[in-house]
Amino acid sequence: MTTDISGNSELLEKIFHEPNRLSIISVLCAAGREMSFNEIKEACNLTDGNLSRHLKALEESGVITISKKFVDSKPRTTVMISVSGLERFNEYLTALGEILAKAKKAIKPEKTHAPAMHARTARA
Numbered sequence: 001m002t003t004d005i006s007g008n009s010e011l012l013e014k015i016f017h018e019p020n021r022l023s024i025i026s027v028l029c030a031a032g033r034e035m036s037f038n039e040i041k042e043a044c045n046l047t048d049g050n051l052s053r054h055l056k057a058l059e060e061s062g063v064i065t066i067s068k069k070f071v072d073s074k075p076r077t078t079v080m081i082s083v084s085g086l087e088r089f090n091e092y093l094t095a096l097g098e099i100l101a102k103a104k105k106a107i108k109p110e111k112t113h114a115p116a117m118h119a120r121t122a123r124a
Contacts, residue, residue, distance in 0.1 A: 012099070015061045016092045020046060021054050025063065025081065025089050034067070034080035055079060063088065 016022055027043045028035060035043075041051050058064045063085035067078045081089070 012095055013088060013092050015057065015063060016089060018054070020044065020050065021058060024051075024054055024058065025085070028064070028079065028081045029086070029089065034078045037077040037079065040079060058085070 016025060023044045024040060024046075027040060031039075037051065037055075040046075040055075041048065044051065046054070055064065055066060059066050062082060065080050065082055067080070069076055069078075
């Protein structure tokens with residue numbers, strides 16, 4: 001009997017599945033407000049170039065909005081998750097959760113121990 005673990009894989013949008021973008025969106029969701037470029041950079045431990053590239057991809061897909069303005073004669077870039085971006089991310093998380101739950105359920109307790117470990121233990 002085979003278990004279909006991939007069930008909702010079509011809902012796993014590639015835009016979110018990249019680790020750095022997943023981190024960026026998670027940080028924005030947790031903040032619940034717009035965040036500055038530097039806040040996101042620090043929270044996600046990314047370089048300026050990496051963050052810029054990922055923000056551009058997220059903005060082009062409609063997941064976030066980016067606002068650039070001057071505050072006290074200094075440029076300030078802020079980022080906010082869009083309503084549709086939040087909905088899409090929620091769908092992504094739900095689908096990912098279901099896939100992971102199926103995978104976890106499919107793992108039998110005896111499969112969680114590597115056979116080589118038992119062989120080494122037996123010799124000791």
